[in-house]
Amino acid sequence: MILKDRFRKYLPVVVDIETGGFDPLKNAILEIAITLIEEEEGRLIVGDTFRHHIEPFEGLIVEKESLEFTKIDLNHPLRKAVSEKDALTDLFKIINKARNKHQCSRAILVGHNAHFDSSFINESVKRNKIKKSPFHPFSVLDTVSLGVLATNQTVLARVCDSLNIDYDSKEAHSAAYDSDVTAKVFCRVVNEYKPI
Numbered sequence: 198m199i200l201k202d203r204f205r206k207y208l209p210v211v212v213d214i215e216t217g218g219f220d221p222l223k224n225a226i227l228e229i230a231i232t233l234i235e236e237e238e239g240r241l242i243v244g245d246t247f248r249h250h251i252e253p254f255e256g257l258i259v260e261k262e263s264l265e266f267t268k269i270d271l272n273h274p275l276r277k278a279v280s281e282k283d284a285l286t287d288l289f290k291i292i293n294k295a296r297n298k299h300q301c302s303r304a305i306l307v308g309h310n311a312h313f314d315s316s317f318i319n320e321s322v323k324r325n326k327i328k329k330s331p332f333h334p335f336s337v338l339d340t341v342s343l344g345v346l347a348t349n350q351t352v353l354a355r356v357c358d359s360l361n362i363d364y365d366s367k368e369a370h371s372a373a374y375d376s377d378v379t380a381k382v383f384c385r386v387v388n389e390y391k392p393i
Contacts (some may be wrong), residue, residue, distance in 0.1 A: 217259030225253035
């Protein structure tokens with residue numbers, strides 16, 4: 198199996214975003230991570246993860262409840278946050294390099310509740326006037342759907358439990374950790390799927 202042929206010339210890239218709320222028009226992105234998917238001996242494997250802490254975009258809201266849930270400290274001295282534009286520009290370069298390596302026409306976003314992450318990325322691309330996103334504008338691959346198909350579960354921790362993938366609830370809600378775990382779920386389900 199060649200990676201580009203498995204997903205119709207789309208390169209699957211796992212994305213996880215931590216935000217200041219649920220509204221992509223009003224709430225800020227606080228963290229973003231991507232995990233690349235590679236191939237080895239005909240099986241998908243988890244590649245490298247890249248992440249950025251994000252400075253909340255000026256004028257967007259960061260809700261207190263979101264910070265309590267994610268445990269993000271916006272003023273932590275080691276946070277080293279960058280602008281949305283700088284983060285996306287860097288990550289898009291990494292994605293495009295991987296896309297070219299695998300001879301794919303576009304990337305396709307893989308996520309747990311993928312439309313949530315996709316909606317925030319699409320709005321960020323617009324407000325930062327980034328010319329082109331590597332991602333398909335509306336198609337995604339969602340590990341909620343794959344998880345319920347493979348395990349009858351929708352919650353990431355429960356999907357992982359059913360698939361015997363380590364899941365540390367103390368590490369959860371960090372974009373890099375969630376992206377890596379979601380990539381493990383994606384690879385496991387796709388690798389074990391038996392076509393009819």
